[in-house]
Amino acid sequence: MYEYQIEGGFPIKGTITASGNKNAALPCIAACLLTEEEVILRNIPEIEDTGVMLKILQALGAEVEKTEEHVWKIKAEKIEHSDIPAELSKKLRASILFAGPLVARTGKVTTLPPGGDVIGRRRLDTHFLALEELGARITVDSKIEFTANKLKGADIFLDEASVTATENAVMAAVVAEGMTEITNAASEPHIQDLCNMLNLMGAKISGIGSNILHIEGVKKLHGCDFTVGPDFMEIGSYIGLAAVTKGSITIKGVREKELRPLKNSFNKLGIRWELQDGTLTVSATQALKVNTDLGGMIPKIDDSPWPGFPTDLTSIMTVIATQVEGTVLIFEKMFESRMFFVDKLISMGARITLCDPHRAVVSGPSSLHGEHLVSPDVRAGMAMVIAALAAHGESRISNVYQIERGYEHLVERLQSLGAHIEKVYID
Numbered sequence: 001m002y003e004y005q006i007e008g009g010f011p012i013k014g015t016i017t018a019s020g021n022k023n024a025a026l027p028c029i030a031a032c033l034l035t036e037e038e039v040i041l042r043n044i045p046e047i048e049d050t051g052v053m054l055k056i057l058q059a060l061g062a063e064v065e066k067t068e069e070h071v072w073k074i075k076a077e078k079i080e081h082s083d084i085p086a087e088l089s090k091k092l093r094a095s096i097l098f099a100g101p102l103v104a105r106t107g108k109v110t111t112l113p114p115g116g117d118v119i120g121r122r123r124l125d126t127h128f129l130a131l132e133e134l135g136a137r138i139t140v141d142s143k144i145e146f147t148a149n150k151l152k153g154a155d156i157f158l159d160e161a162s163v164t165a166t167e168n169a170v171m172a173a174v175v176a177e178g179m180t181e182i183t184n185a186a187s188e189p190h191i192q193d194l195c196n197m198l199n200l201m202g203a204k205i206s207g208i209g210s211n212i213l214h215i216e217g218v219k220k221l222h223g224c225d226f227t228v229g230p231d232f233m234e235i236g237s238y239i240g241l242a243a244v245t246k247g248s249i250t251i252k253g254v255r256e257k258e259l260r261p262l263k264n265s266f267n268k269l270g271i272r273w274e275l276q277d278g279t280l281t282v283s284a285t286q287a288l289k290v291n292t293d294l295g296g297m298i299p300k301i302d303d304s305p306w307p308g309f310p311t312d313l314t315s316i317m318t319v320i321a322t323q324v325e326g327t328v329l330i331f332e333k334m335f336e337s338r339m340f341f342v343d344k345l346i347s348m349g350a351r352i353t354l355c356d357p358h359r360a361v362v363s364g365p366s367s368l369h370g371e372h373l374v375s376p377d378v379r380a381g382m383a384m385v386i387a388a389l390a391a392h393g394e395s396r397i398s399n400v401y402q403i404e405r406g407y408e409h410l411v412e413r414l415q416s417l418g419a420h421i422e423k424v425y426i427d
Contacts, residue, residue, distance in 0.1 A: 001427075003398040004411070007420035008370060008391035011247030011284065014417040016238065018230035018253040019045040019408040020070060024190035025228050026094040027167040028197050029053040032062065032074040033101040034175060035201060037223030039074045044228060046070065048405040052091050056098060059085045075223075076105075084111035092405065093164070096127060100168035103136050103146040104175045110145045126165035130156050134172050134180070153178030153217050161186045161211065161305040167194055173215040174203035180215040187211050188306040189258045193229050200224040232258040234407060235280065236266075236313045237382050242282040243271045244323040244390040249417065251280045265301045265309050265317060267291065269324045288365070290326025298361075302331035311338070315383040318342060321362035322350040323390055330360045341380040344373050348391055370395040378406035385410070389419055398426070 020043035029050065032039045044050055046069075054072065058064050061080030065073045082102055089095040089112045102109035113124070128138050131146060133154040139145045153176050156169060166186040171194075173180035185191070187209055195208045201224045204216035230253050239262075242249040256275055266272070270287030273280050293299045301321075303311040311334045321328045322345060332338050336357040346352055348368040353361045370393030375381030381403035388395035397403075400423065404410060411423045 001398065001425070002400050002423055003396050003426050004385065004388075004400055005422045005424050006370075006385065006388040006395045006397065008368070008389050008393060008395060010389070010418060010420050011245045012242055012249060012389070012414070012417040012419055013247050015250040015252065016413055016417070018251055019234050020228040021045075021190050021193065021231040022047060022049060022233070022406050023163070023188070023231075024193035025050050026053055027097050027164075027171070027190070027194045028226065028228060029057060029074070030094075030097040030101050031171055031194060031198060031201075032057065033060070033076045033079065033098065033105055034171060034198075035221040035223055036077045037075070039201075039223050040067075040225040041072045041074065042070060042225070042227040044070050044072055045231065045408040047408050048401065049092050049094060052088055053094060056084060056088050056095060059088065060098075060102075079106055082106045082108045082110065084109065086112050096124065097164060097167055097171075099127065099146050100131065100171035103131065103148050104151055104172045107149065108145070108147045110143050112143055126158055126160055126162040127168050130158060130165055130169035130182075131172055134169070134176050136172070151176035153180040153215070156180065156182045158182065158184040160184070163188055163191060166191055166213075170195060170198065170205065170213065170215065174198050174205065174217060175219070175221065176217040178217055180217065182213040182215070183211070185211050185213045186305060188310075189229060189232065189255070197224065197226040200226055229258070230255055232262065233310065233312045233379075235259065236262050236310075237316050237386070237407070239266065239271065239273060239280075239282050240316045240320045241386045241389060242284075243269075243286050243288065244320055244386060246284055246286075247417075248284040249282050252278065254278050254280045261307050261309050262313065268299045268301060268328065269317070269320055271320070288324045290324055290328050292326070298327050298329055300329045300331055303333055312379050314338060315341065315379040316386065318352070318360060318362060319345065319383045319387045319390075322352070322364045322366045322368065322387070324364045327361060327363045330362060332358050338377075338380070341376055341383065344371065344384060345387055347371050348387060350387075367392065369393050373397045375399045375402045377402055382407060385414075385421075389414075389421070
């Protein structure tokens, strides 16, 4: 078992290039099953989750080859199996993304309920309802089985704006017979990347970036060469890290429009950045003071579906708030267990009142001290890393596998920025 050993209190400084968007890479990998031709995927982050998705592709019979750093050549000319290996599906929730393309390609797929982060109840109902509308039959026992003789276009209203359910529905609909309209679709940048990739493969999707997608089914898709966009979750994490360590950072390869939902919330905590020609700079001179609402009222940072503030960054914002002068309410609306990690921050000296599973009031700045921590999920794990780097003294973080599922070469990148962090094997 590995753990991170971190000595906090040192400002970070340096330049990095944004990694590819994990949440775009995962559905794009699954979408390679929709064609027999070769697909080139670029800017794929080298993280645990993409590694598992690529292993699933190989287990299904696809040819998978890494041609250079962050570039993969995939050819699913023959699909030998339609069962997702149990030992792989339980490792990440994104394994459910193979349901749509596999049932479209082979008419059948069997999988265990997917694994992944433990951040609360994460329904599969929306996936089932969407694929059933397109003509799939679903049975749920110890395993989940999807079958279909033929997929037909449908008018689908998603009961929640689920990212992965939208992706599954889109991947099935692009080769279904006739027209499909998906209403209340999620519209995050990673879904836009998937849709743009599918259109490059010959799909006919319109309304990309909105919550209503129109899809004209085609008989066949072809190969493509597609580049995944930058990971704005990672970018937001490094912005927060620079601010709380009173350091500075330059991040290359940024898409400005994807940071708009982040900007207002970071500004509420007195954090600003400069952005020019895809390069973002955070200076060491941040105000780190809560900007109150009109009348001096306590401001709120709350998440919502895109283009709202992304739920994956609420853990990061909670840590940042501990180092900012003033009081702020963090309102995590989407997952009822995501905020439970704050007890670890409290043990480090943070002043946080957990009101209920969704709301935490944070007052700062607090002088944090080192602590032994356990990462419960990707984003809370990264939040703990940021807290440890801002704290005085040494911290140890175990279960680092969870963190590395979403952050590429984290230790090496942090070391390049001057962070005092080591990855150590512990018996």
